[in-house]
Amino acid sequence: MSKIHNFSAGPCILPPQVIEGAADAVTELNGIGLSLIEISHRSKDFVAVMDEARQLVRELLNLPDRYEVLFLQGGASLGFLTTAYNFLSPDGKAAYVNTGTWAKSAVKEANFVGKAEVVASSETEGNKLIPEIPHVGSDYDYLHITSNNTIYGTQYKSFPKPDCNLICDMSSDIFSKEINVEDFALIYAGAQKNMGPAGTVLYIVDTEKLGKSNRPIPSYLDLQIHIKKESMFNTPPVFPVYASMLMLRWLKDLGGVKEIATLNRQKADLMYSEIDRNSLFVGHAEAAHRSDMNATFMLKDENLGAEFDEMWKAAGISGIKGHRSIGGYRASMYNALPIASVQALVDVMKELESKKS
Amino acid sequence: MSKIHNFSAGPCILPPQVIEGAADAVTELNGIGLSLIEISHRSKDFVAVMDEARQLVRELLNLPDRYEVLFLQGGASLGFLTTAYNFLSPDGKAAYVNTGTWAKSAVKEANFVGKAEVVASSETEGNKLIPEIPHVGSDYDYLHITSNNTIYGTQYKSFPKPDCNLICDMSSDIFSKEINVEDFALIYAGAQKNMGPAGTVLYIVDTEKLGKSNRPIPSYLDLQIHIKKESMFNTPPVFPVYASMLMLRWLKDLGGVKEIATLNRQKADLMYSEIDRNSLFVGHAEAAHRSDMNATFMLKDENLGAEFDEMWKAAGISGIKGHRSIGGYRASMYNALPIASVQALVDVMKELESKKS
Numbered sequence: 002m003s004k005i006h007n008f009s010a011g012p013c014i015l016p017p018q019v020i021e022g023a024a025d026a027v028t029e030l031n032g033i034g035l036s037l038i039e040i041s042h043r044s045k046d047f048v049a050v051m052d053e054a055r056q057l058v059r060e061l062l063n064l065p066d067r068y069e070v071l072f073l074q075g076g077a078s079l080g081f082l083t084t085a086y087n088f089l090s091p092d093g094k095a096a097y098v099n100t101g102t103w104a105k106s107a108v109k110e111a112n113f114v115g116k117a118e119v120v121a122s123s124e125t126e127g128n129k130l131i132p133e134i135p136h137v138g139s140d141y142d143y144l145h146i147t148s149n150n151t152i153y154g155t156q157y158k159s160f161p162k163p164d165c166n167l168i169c170d171m172s173s174d175i176f177s178k179e180i181n182v183e184d185f186a187l188i189y190a191g192a193q194k195n196m197g198p199a200g201t202v203l204y205i206v207d208t209e210k211l212g213k214s215n216r217p218i219p220s221y222l223d224l225q226i227h228i229k230k231e232s233m234f235n236t237p238p239v240f241p242v243y244a245s246m247l248m249l250r251w252l253k254d255l256g257g258v259k260e261i262a263t264l265n266r267q268k269a270d271l272m273y274s275e276i277d278r279n280s281l282f283v284g285h286a287e288a289a290h291r292s293d294m295n296a297t298f299m300l301k302d303e304n305l306g307a308e309f310d311e312m313w314k315a316a317g318i319s320g321i322k323g324h325r326s327i328g329g330y331r332a333s334m335y336n337a338l339p340i341a342s343v344q345a346l347v348d349v350m351k352e353l354e355s356k357k358s
Numbered sequence: 359m360s361k362i363h364n365f366s367a368g369p370c371i372l373p374p375q376v377i378e379g380a381a382d383a384v385t386e387l388n389g390i391g392l393s394l395i396e397i398s399h400r401s402k403d404f405v406a407v408m409d410e411a412r413q414l415v416r417e418l419l420n421l422p423d424r425y426e427v428l429f430l431q432g433g434a435s436l437g438f439l440t441t442a443y444n445f446l447s448p449d450g451k452a453a454y455v456n457t458g459t460w461a462k463s464a465v466k467e468a469n470f471v472g473k474a475e476v477v478a479s480s481e482t483e484g485n486k487l488i489p490e491i492p493h494v495g496s497d498y499d500y501l502h503i504t505s506n507n508t509i510y511g512t513q514y515k516s517f518p519k520p521d522c523n524l525i526c527d528m529s530s531d532i533f534s535k536e537i538n539v540e541d542f543a544l545i546y547a548g549a550q551k552n553m554g555p556a557g558t559v560l561y562i563v564d565t566e567k568l569g570k571s572n573r574p575i576p577s578y579l580d581l582q583i584h585i586k587k588e589s590m591f592n593t594p595p596v597f598p599v600y601a602s603m604l605m606l607r608w609l610k611d612l613g614g615v616k617e618i619a620t621l622n623r624q625k626a627d628l629m630y631s632e633i634d635r636n637s638l639f640v641g642h643a644e645a646a647h648r649s650d651m652n653a654t655f656m657l658k659d660e661n662l663g664a665e666f667d668e669m670w671k672a673a674g675i676s677g678i679k680g681h682r683s684i685g686g687y688r689a690s691m692y693n694a695l696p697i698a699s700v701q702a703l704v705d706v707m708k709e710l711e712s713k714k715s
Contacts, residue, residue: 005391009398012596020393024384027377034362036377038555038601041366041677074431074557078592079578106577113576193593198395200431200557200595219470220463221436235435236550238557239369240597244395320398 006342009320010151010295010333011173012193015244016251019337023198023244037243042236050243051232057249058203061258062182069228071204072242077103077172079222080189080202081110084145084168086218087211087225088187089115093142096120096163100155101128102326104147107170111145114216120144127327128153130290137163142214143186149174151194152324154286154297154331160184166210174294175203176252177336178262186210194294195336197245200238252336261336268334268343269293275347281305281354285329299329305353313349321346363699366677367508367652367690368530369550372601373608376554376694380601394600399593407600408589414606415560418615419539426585428561429599434460434529436579437546437559438467441502441525443575444568444582445544446472450499453477453520457512458485459683461504464527468502471573477501484684485510487647494520499571500543506531508551509681511643511654511688517541523567531651532560533609534693535619543567551651552693554602557595609693618693625691625700626650632704638662638711642686656686662710670706678703 007014026037031046040047055070064070075083089095089111097108099122111117118141121132128150137144143166149156151173160167166186175190182188186207193199204224212225220226220234227234252261273291276284276298285297300306313321323329332346364371383394388403397404412427421427432440446452446468454465456479468474475498478489485507494501500523506513508530517524523543532547539545543564550556561581569582577583577591584591609618630648633641633655642654657663670678680686689703 007392007396009396009401012399012593013396015393015396020384020395023395024381024393027381027384035364035676036372036381038377038380039364039366039369039372042369042556044366074433074595075436075578076431076592079432079436082576082578110576110578113574191593198597199399199593200598217470219439219467221432221439221467235433236369236548236556238431238595238598240555240601241557241595244597319392 004317006316006318006345007320008318008332008334008338008342008346010324010331011335012199013333013335014337015198015248016337019244019247019251022247023240026243027240038240042233042239047239050246051237054242054246054249055232057246057253058205061176061249061252062180062205064182064205067207067209068182069206069208071206071224071227071232072201072237072245073204073227073232074201074238076191076202077170077189078106080170080204081107082114083222083224084187084189085111085114085117086214086216086222088143088166088168088214089117090142090213090215091115094118094140096137096141096144098122098132098134098144098146099124100131100147101150101153103150103170103172107145107147123155128155129285130287131155131157134161137161137165139164141165143168145169149292149294151295151333152326154292154295155290156292156294158290174292176258176261177265177294179258192241192245197248198241200241201245264340265293265334265336268338268340269296271340271343271347272296272332272334275350279350279354281357282350285327294333294335296332296334297323297327297329305357309349309353312353313346316345316349318342318346318349361674363673363675363702364677365675365689365691365695365699365703367681367688368692369556370690370692371694372555372605373694376601376604376608379604380597383600384597395597399590399596404596407603408594411599411603411606412589414603414610415562418533418606418609419537419562421539421562424564424566425539426563426565428563428581428584428589429558429594429602430561430584430589431558431595433548433559434527434546435463437527437561438464439471440579440581441544441546442468442471442474443573443579444571445500445523445525446474447499447570447572448472451475451497453494453498453501455479455489455491455501455503456481457488457504458507458510460507460527460529464502464504480512485512486642487644488512488514491518494518494522496521498522500525502526506649506651508652508690509683511649511652512647513649513651515647531649533615533618534622534651536615549598549602554605555598557598558602621697622650622691622693625695625697626653628697628700628704629653629689629691632707636707636711638714639707642684651690651692653689653691654680654684654686662714666706666710669710670703673702673706675699675703675706
């Protein structure tokens with residue numbers, strides 16, 4: 002299984018240890034004679050899993066005590082709604098930055114709840130960059146951003162400093178680099194890129210900023226209810242939480258977020274250096290806004306596509322076809338992707354160039 | 359592993375084939391060199407899983423074409439809200455039957471959206487029965503019921519016939535017995551009892567009844583959006599859907615719902631016969647309303663508790679402690695529980711009686 006270079010944009014590559022550990026727990030958990038997936042979520046064995054997962058998030062991101070950690074369901078798509086219910090007051094307004102598909106969906110859901118305004122957008126530039134963001138004042142309840150765009154391959158290099166709460170959908174780059182959590186009132190992230198398999202979504206919330214939206218909130222969307230129930234308001238997604246816990250353990254053992262950030266930087270440098278050097282390819286996103294997670298690029302001559310596709314497939318590379326909305330190629334280099342996989346892709350790009358010169 | 363008699367109330371026992379198949383797919387799916395949990399949900403391998411799962415639901419419940427099948431997230435708890443958004447109109451009202459904890463939660467969430475009235479309740483009887491339900495007319499948008507109560511051990515033996523839509527939370531008895539789906543506008547059910555592991559929730563909806571609530575609906579709660587996207591509006595919970603698909607395959611191979619209903623009836627008969635026969639025990643729920651899924655019972659003399667607990671634990675029995683709200687014992691006998699496990703429990707009950715007589 003180790004021979005496939007898995008560049009899938011998400012759900013995506015997970016470390017072999019995580020996959021093995023997850024399969025083992027499905028067979029039997031902790032030698033208790035039962036599978037992980039057939040025991041009560043309130044059994045001591047699973048409560049320990051949930052506790053460890055939440056604690057690992059605290060450790061890996063150096064969370065101050067006032068932050069709470071939740072593992073819920075519904076992905077970022079439900080997170081868009083949850084965000085607005087918990088932070089957007091009936092008389093208030095929220096500022097949103099539109100950097101592409103998911104950011105736009107976030108605005109739509111927020112507008113269901115209250116007043117959401119787009120204060121900056123990269124739409125006219127085809128979302129090839131992170132737009133200039135005007136200063137957002139305390140007349141807004143929050144500023145919402147999407148830290149990384151998987152489709153266009155853009156990523157914030159630094160975060161805005163509004164005079165209101167900052168909220169971030171970090172689904173595609175959480176745990177990939179160091180962040181200062183205290184800059185954020187709320188971070189949420191679907192697990193299925195850097196944190197684990199599909200089926201759970203992480204919330205990291207500043208409890209001092211919570212509970213001020215002054216509106217009724219449906220129970221499942223009420224973060225205060227989930228905090229009170231320690232992520233067990235209803236039956237949690239047992240397997241996705243377990244596998245995420247294993248992934249967080251793996252990250253801790255590796256040296257934590259600081260160490261993975263170095264590795265991710267090396268992978269991105271290797272990839273983008275080749276895209277810029279190779280005469281046959283051109284990068285899609287603007288250089289200053291390129292994502293370390295998802296490198297998007299095109300062949301200058303599309304006629305070489307069939308040959309290139311055959312070559313990378315023969316090299317055991319999988320999942321680099323670009324999103325249907327922009328075409329070309331996308332190399333997703335999430336936490337678990339080894340640099341050897343990036344090297345394999347780079348080698349194929351070099352080989353194509355030497356065949357054509 | 360086969361020696362444990364797993365009576366867990368949910369998440370609960372799954373067939374060994376399902377557990378083995380799920381563990382195998384986590385290790386590697388279909389010989390593709392990748393794990394189930396690290397491939398795109400839009401890859402042909404996973405799309406085939408989702409399609410098969412939905413198709414198996416259709417087959418097992420003989421769904422007419424106008425019904426659609428969805429695998430979503432958030433459990434029944436989010437289903438309470440989804441139900442009201444999709445079926446409760448701004449000027450309308452919904453009728454609810456309160457048969458305990460979950461039914462009550464359903465009312466609460468519906469009241470967030472619109473007007474929900476409790477038309478029948480078993481609360482004053484300690485939820486030991488399914489109450490008489492008055493005829494519900496077409497002046498209601500729908501009548502909502504909860505087919506089985508896991509805590510109190512009650513279950514509908516037949517369903518009401520209102521002159522409005524009938525909606526049912528079948529989380530704890532779906533696929534356990536034959537039903538006429540055409541009686542229902544909507545059925546929803548968390549997977550983690552009879553259908554699979556925790557982390558996905560099934561919706562079966564009559565599309566001719568859908569889209570008439572005449573109110574804006576947040577995207578994740580809009581069943582029409584999920585239908586249009588074939589359960590792929592956002593990243594689905596890949597592993598829970600896969601394991602549910604295996605469980606549905608297992609049920610089909612076994613002979614389908616008709617066959618499992620016979621087996622479930624045999625288990626329930628064996629269990630309740632002993633509860634009624636044994637001089638040391640008394641059933642909790644009223645006999646006419648007893649659940650085939652969850653048998654609740656007490657020791658007449660609580661002083662025998664420690665001895666009984668020691669005996670069933672020694673017999674390899676797990677998970678029969680009653681819910682904290684009513685105490686006593688609860689034997690959950692979901693689809694995957696072998697009758698041999700019920701026999702093992704019955705044997706221990708007999709043994710206790712013979713020791714005491």
